[in-house]
């Protein structure tokens with residue numbers, strides 16, 4: 205699979221279980237200027253909710269990826285540019301490192317040409333993803349850097365994802381992950397609510413991921429984060 209994310213500054217994570225702001229449509233979502241849409245989510249995600257988002261986005265030319273939270277919700281749809289499958293480096297339950305992945309590969313016919321993984325380092329203990337995966341979120345900057353290096357060097361990961369979902373993360377820890385990587389792309393997601401947050405994380409990562417803001421405040425707010433991520437990266 206080629207690595208389109210190498211050119212991205214910003215990704216919008218659409219939770220299929222959450223509504224858009226009143227009056228906004230996926231046409232507006234696709235016009236925010238984001239570089240790609242990841243259809244993700246943790247709780248209550250079903251494949252028909254996924255399909256609804258895919259159908260609403262398929263007529264636009266924004267790259268569209270599914271980030272499946274478990275094998276049962278993987279949607280087989282040519283409208284998807286591909287799948288970005290999390291591997292949770294600091295999960296307390298091995299199911300979220302290789303267990304679910306083994307089951308997916310055992311029962312499904314995976315399209316490896318369109319499938320890549322994201323080596324997640326989950327750092328917000330309040331996030332659903334932390335609870336679901338029993339993640340050990342107590343990681344210092346040198347721990348985070350070491351996980352990033354293991355992901356790239358030992359596990360050959362192209363994407364490392366520092367996940368603070370629901371809160372703005374510690375910039376030092378994000379920078380530590382970024383400094384530990386040679387070729388791999390660092391995604392940062394969590395609590396980005398405005399231009400300044402996006403700029404701050406754009407300076408320390410390669411791709412800024414925005415999720416809840418879309419559902420809480422809408423597309424204009426998201427547009428601000430696209431600018432902030434771009435400007436922060438350009439200032440590096």
Ligand SMILES: CC(C)=CCC/C(C)=C/CC/C(C)=C/CC/C(C)=C/COP(=O)(O)OP(=O)(O)O
Nearest residue numbers: 244245246273274275290304305331332333369
């Ligand atoms: C092997 C396959 C096909 C799937 C398993 C993939 C894995 C390891 C999933 C575990 C991590 C996970 C649940 C990722 C889903 C995307 C994500 C991080 C959603 C954000 O969830 P939160 O923001 O914590 O939840 P809410 O915002 O919904 O409360």
Ligand SMILES: O=P(O)(O)OC[C@@H](O)CO
Nearest residue numbers: 369370393394395415416
């Ligand atoms: O919802 P937020 O806090 O923006 O986080 C985005 C993404 O990292 C969630 O997986």
Ligand SMILES: [Mg+2]
Nearest residue numbers: 369370415416
């Ligand atoms: Mg969330």
